[in-house]
Amino acid sequence: QKEVEQDPGPLSVPEGAIVSLNCTYSNSAFQYFMWYRQYSRKGPELLMYTYSSGNKEDGRFTAQVDKSSKYISLFIRDSQPSDSATYLCAMSLYNFNKFYFGSGTKLNVKP
């Protein structure tokens, strides 16, 4: 079983839609949860970062962590064509020795 599972998509939505991206994980010791955005032919860039359970909001983006269910989500409000990219979730233990990545969900926002 992989440490982190993520639906690869692709997910296609119309402009303005609310997008929900999700990951599940198996290691209850994960403490830090991250979302990266990767445009085609580019390196991943950090989008959101949360510690432990709860929500974190940054503009149109909301990251949600439910440690009891081992489930994290990224919500994108008022999605834009420029949000079209692959979104990777990542997590690490308290000591940040290693990062564990999901395989990424490809999102396409249609104008």
Next chain:
Amino acid sequence: DADVTQTPRNRITKTGKRIMLECSQTKGHDRMYWYRQDPGLGLRLIYYSFDVKDINKGEISDGYSVSRQAQAKFSLSLESAIPNQTALYFCATSDFRRGTDTQYFGPGTRLTVL
């Protein structure tokens, strides 16, 4: 200028050749990582280094070696390239000394082994 740079950006080589991918960073971070990315498999860790004298294997280190020449430089070598090492390779850095840790990625090297 980019904080994390990788050279070359693209490379085509033949089976059996020795290849070196280089990574440099100007962020002053202590930790550096090498990943490969394959469709459907996501990012997989090859090697990571917490400082110049601390190098560790990741989940897929077989067929690869690394060298941390300085805090800012971390190179990945394929001693004898094989076709299933065709992938997108990313270098990343992080700074644990600040108490939190996120990774910053380079632009990637697309390697094709024929």
